[in-house]
């Protein structure tokens with residue numbers, strides 16, 4: 001078994017064996033739909049250029065450095081009515097086209113996964129203050145399938 005196999009992570013790191021753990025395999029036959037839970041995206045239709053781009057060693061990360069009050073936000077009943085502000089986004093990908101996402105759906109990995117990381121700026125002054133609070137941080141994950149339509153846009157990011 002490879003050391004990178006998440007099934008054995010708990011042998012060295014017991015907290016990896018708990019139930020609220022990443023990566024998550026979203027299994028559609030056990031999902032329960034709840035139409036009352038919503039996430040609304042605010043300001044995500046605007047072009048934003050105020051990001052610092054960095055290589056974290058395991059992801060490319062775009063950290064928002066603009067005025068926090070002008071950053072995109074999420075809100076809604078799924079967030080208990082709180083409004084959370086975008087702090088950074090980063091990409092997960094792999095060396096093969098059939099793997100790379102952190103999470104899966106019905107066991108299927110995706111080529112690329114983007115995490116939009118938000119924090120509760122109304123309740124915590126900084127991202128680090130919010131990080132360990134139960135209502136401090138929310139991450140929206142977006143799966144990508146690479147094809148001719150989006151590869152050109154992704155090439156721009158790879159060039160950076």
Ligand SMILES: [Zn+2]
Nearest residue numbers: 090092102115
């Ligand atoms: Zn991530």
